[in-house]
Amino acid sequence: MSLYAIGDLHLHYQSELKAPGQLHGRVWKNHEEKFRKNCEKLITDEDTLVLVGDHSWGRNLGECETDLQYICGLPGRKILTRGNHDMFWDAKKTGQLNELYRPHLTFLQDSYEVYQDYALVGTKGFTFEGPFYLDRRGRIIGWDEQAQLHAKKLVERELVRLRKSFELAKADGFNRFIMFLHYPPTDILEKRSGFTDMAEEYGAEQVIYAHCHGESRFYDSIHGEYRGRTYHLVSGDFLRWNPLKIL
Numbered sequence: 744m745s746l747y748a749i750g751d752l753h754l755h756y757q758s759e760l761k762a763p764g765q766l767h768g769r770v771w772k773n774h775e776e777k778f779r780k781n782c783e784k785l786i787t788d789e790d791t792l793v794l795v796g797d798h799s800w801g802r803n804l805g806e807c808e809t810d811l812q813y814i815c816g817l818p819g820r821k822i823l824t825r826g827n828h829d830m831f832w833d834a835k836k837t838g839q840l841n842e843l844y845r846p847h848l849t850f851l852q853d854s855y856e857v858y859q860d861y862a863l864v865g866t867k868g869f870t871f872e873g874p875f876y877l878d879r880r881g882r883i884i885g886w887d888e889q890a891q892l893h894a895k896k897l898v899e900r901e902l903v904r905l906r907k908s909f910e911l912a913k914a915d916g917f918n919r920f921i922m923f924l925h926y927p928p929t930d931i932l933e934k935r936s937g938f939t940d941m942a943e944e945y946g947a948e949q950v951i952y953a954h955c956h957g958e959s960r961f962y963d964s965i966h967g968e969y970r971g972r973t974y975h976l977v978s979g980d981f982l983r984w985n986p987l988k989i990l
């Protein structure tokens with residue numbers, strides 16, 4: 744029995760591809776097939792796979808149907824969290840999604856899931872991504888402060904959602920946590936953040952995140968041991984479509 748994670752499948756069986764990197768990058772060529780094969784080799788029906796957002800390019804549930812059916816067809820128990828591109832998933836209507844896809848998929852939002860003696864908690868998260876102003880050598884010399892202020896509000900909202908997830912698990916007696924985000928826990932200006940602080944406050948053993956894809960983005964945030972927890976980037980292209988074993 745194992746726990747695996749990966750993110751950013753960006754499936755598009757019924758929708759238009761919106762990222763030039765996905766159109767031209769070699770790692771994205773037939774990535775659905777590569778990923779399916781890797782899952783079938785690695786994951787059994789006793790295992791759990793957490794997919795940490797950006798599941799589909801579809802703009803609504805109709806346009807995501809085939810993508811979600813593809814995920815249903817992967818081995819193991821599947822838990823999904825929201826990414827910034829998941830237009831099909833209104834956070835307030837997560838209950839409806841769960842009803843629709845039960846027992847094949849679990850959509851985690853303002854809730855938690857159980858894996859052995861761990862609570863799997865999480866939310867989409869948010870990170871300030873600029874615009875940044877660079878000098879001639881490409882060093883950051885400033886940024887859009889209005890955009891940063893707006894990002895702060897979104898971060899605060901996501902921290903409320905994350906705390907709810909932790910608190911529900913805690914109220915049910917859990918004290919071991921794995922924390923899942925879609926966005927990286929810190930932006931490129933930060934060493935720590937509300938997300939790393941919350942991971943420390945509740946004693947999350949691992950923090951799993953995605954969203955950073957394309958080689959230039961892989962090291963935007965924390966990797967490995969940091970202040971007592973372990974951080975893992977699990978975006979699909981970073982992992983070359985091999986789900987990462989978390990536990």
Ligand SMILES: [Fe+2]
Pocket residue numbers: 751753797826954956
């Ligand atoms: Fe993505």
Ligand SMILES: [Fe+2]
Pocket residue numbers: 797826827828925953954
């Ligand atoms: Fe993303």
